[in-house]
Amino acid sequence: MKKIFSFIILITIANPTYSYIYLTDKKSFNDSILFNIDGTFYDGILNYYPGINLETIDFHPEKWELYATSGSYLYQVNPQNGDLTEIGDTSFKEITGLSFRDNGTLWGWAKGHGLIRINPQTATSELVFPSEIEIEALTWNKYDELYLGQGTYLWKYDGNSLKRSCDISKHIERKSIKALKMLQNNTLLIGLHGKNILLELNIIFFEICYTPKNDSVTSEQNYIEGIAYTEVRPVSISKKPIVLPNKAMDDILKPNIPTEIGISIDISGGTGDGSDIPKLFFEEITSEGSIIIDKLYDDGTHGDLQAKDYLYTGKFTVQKDIEGEYCYRVRSEKPIAGVELVTEPDCLWVLSLPTEYVSSDIAVKEGLMVSFTKDTSILRIKEIILAEGATVIGDIPYIRELLVRIESEPRSEVIERFRKYPEVRSAIPNRYPSGEGFPRYPDEHLGFYRPELTFMKDSFESNSKSWDTKETCFTTDKLDQFTATDGEKFLVCSTYPNGKTAWIKKAIDIPETDSISISFDYNIITQEDKASLNDKIRLNLVDPNGHMTPIVVNVTEVSMSDSSLQLPESEIAIKQTGWQSTSVEIPITESKQDFSSSGKGFLAIIMHSENDPSIGGEGESNNLHSALLVDNIRISRSE
Numbered sequence: 001m002k003k004i005f006s007f008i009i010l011i012t013i014a015n016p017t018y019s020y021i022y023l024t025d026k027k028s029f030n031d032s033i034l035f036n037i038d039g040t041f042y043d044g045i046l047n048y049y050p051g052i053n054l055e056t057i058d059f060h061p062e063k064w065e066l067y068a069t070s071g072s073y074l075y076q077v078n079p080q081n082g083d084l085t086e087i088g089d090t091s092f093k094e095i096t097g098l099s100f101r102d103n104g105t106l107w108g109w110a111k112g113h114g115l116i117r118i119n120p121q122t123a124t125s126e127l128v129f130p131s132e133i134e135i136e137a138l139t140w141n142k143y144d145e146l147y148l149g150q151g152t153y154l155w156k157y158d159g160n161s162l163k164r165s166c167d168i169s170k171h172i173e174r175k176s177i178k179a180l181k182m183l184q185n186n187t188l189l190i191g192l193h194g195k196n197i198l199l200e201l202n203i204i205f206f207e208i209c210y211t212p213k214n215d216s217v218t219s220e221q222n223y224i225e226g227i228a229y230t231e232v233r234p235v236s237i238s239k240k241p242i243v244l245p246n247k248a249m250d251d252i253l254k255p256n257i258p259t260e261i262g263i264s265i266d267i268s269g270g271t272g273d274g275s276d277i278p279k280l281f282f283e284e285i286t287s288e289g290s291i292i293i294d295k296l297y298d299d300g301t302h303g304d305l306q307a308k309d310y311l312y313t314g315k316f317t318v319q320k321d322i323e324g325e326y327c328y329r330v331r332s333e334k335p336i337a338g339v340e341l342v343t344e345p346d347c348l349w350v351l352s353l354p355t356e357y358v359s360s361d362i363a364v365k366e367g368l369m370v371s372f373t374k375d376t377s378i379l380r381i382k383e384i385i386l387a388e389g390a391t392v393i394g395d396i397p398y399i400r401e402l403l404v405r406i407e408s409e410p411r412s413e414v415i416e417r418f419r420k421y422p423e424v425r426s427a428i429p430n431r432y433p434s435g436e437g438f439p440r441y442p443d444e445h446l447g448f449y450r451p452e453l454t455f456m457k458d459s460f461e462s463n464s465k466s467w468d469t470k471e472t473c474f475t476t477d478k479l480d481q482f483t484a485t486d487g488e489k490f491l492v493c494s495t496y497p498n499g500k501t502a503w504i505k506k507a508i509d510i511p512e513t514d515s516i517s518i519s520f521d522y523n524i525i526t527q528e529d530k531a532s533l534n535d536k537i538r539l540n541l542v543d544p545n546g547h548m549t550p551i552v553v554n555v556t557e558v559s560m561s562d563s564s565l566q567l568p569e570s571e572i573a574i575k576q577t578g579w580q581s582t583s584v585e586i587p588i589t590e591s592k593q594d595f596s597s598s599g600k601g602f603l604a605i606i607m608h609s610e611n612d613p614s615i616g617g618e619g620e621s622n623n624l625h626s627a628l629l630v631d632n633i634r635i636s637r638s639e
Contacts, residue, residue: 036079178191543586
């Protein structure tokens, strides 16, 4: 199979305006990745789309609404997190270019058909200018002139005819044009196939084909397929609010006690004159849904400090009777640019622990600093503290980093005992008096420090609530003869029943590191025999800089054995690998923008159907399906 390579990225041109660039990494699958670069600030990867090839993208000229196409479908893109909302089918098989005119009408180029006009609310489209020319990109200027790109040539459409005008091969090293966007100052931005730069050409003298090169911008990736641009940056909400009790260092609330908490959240982008400041809801996230606590304002009232500074602050009183974790978020009262803005949650803990106050000398002599892994629940932390008969010294600085003591035993023995808990990231002596703060990696040379290796693990007992799912991916404790390797639940992703690509993905925070290790259990089952298996099966890691690593691939090279699957309808003959355990070390790339390798990445499990022939021959709708069973995923920082 011939592999196709392309990428998606988002970048900002260094001028008073704001622009976005998207590149798509497709490889042998139609995967897209969304990045954001804002001037000198690198925001990293925004989203990852398994099985979706975002070929074109553009901003509405007035509403700050972002649109994209994949194949024949039109989507609206959330500019805050990259979430896609499907609008509809344009009825044209493949859209290779997308551009708004200043009057708000949306235009595209349909491969094999020509220039089309698209209704951005319904995706309904009409053919305006028939043409079979293989146009790859198009953009309108402020004078309602349409520029198009094909190969190394720029074309122009005047409303009646399409004319090839300029050969810009001398500027683009004979690479083909993949994306175009016209700025207000007659600067044409050009994305090229196989190049990690975005060219800026001045087209004031376009009619005589004199196009001096202005500058170029380097991106993280190499294949630019779409460019979106807006003069004013869209309103964006912080990733998460800051929610704190009245003591800034104390994130623990005591049960049954009313406590005043402060909330702070800021808005970026917008006009800057306060005319577009939205109202926000402050709400608690519960298992039954969200509960609105109150509104947040940026008007100098309701606890807000200063009006129209895009910073919202407020104070509220909460009281919880049950110990546990309570999470809060902020969302916009009304959609902004057609999108409801929602923050990531920030959490507080309601907990009572045995606590005492001791002198600094005792805290240094007997104190023990115990750090827990991020996924350890606070109730488990309390269980460990009580089981060890430990006492928390003074105020709790942070729930997963406690200073404790046990009077009756030597500290070295206590350290070794704490370190045997898998939830304990490190256990070290307290070498610092109370009030001087806690070092993150003290006394490493003494052998007491154990780095936090595992930062993500999933055995799918949580019903995959923290994963985003498309098509047939589900968790179960039994699939006929198949059970979880840990005795509880496992994940199943299958091409059944629609024969489409199924995927499940999860955003993960990758720490600063050169490489990470991924280990997991898997079992592949299929109706196909080994010789003809052509469904693609993989786990895929996307690091913060968009580098993708497929982990389970080349299924036909895996040893398969004959078996059967007992279903309520009938017995189905299958092949399977049986449960296998594997571990892969993956290098993490460094950003060219800020030389960082940490940030938000994605882990995806993907089952890709290759449109298998039907079992019963012509007229039968049943396909030969495959499934991937996954359990016990662990991602660790390499030592």
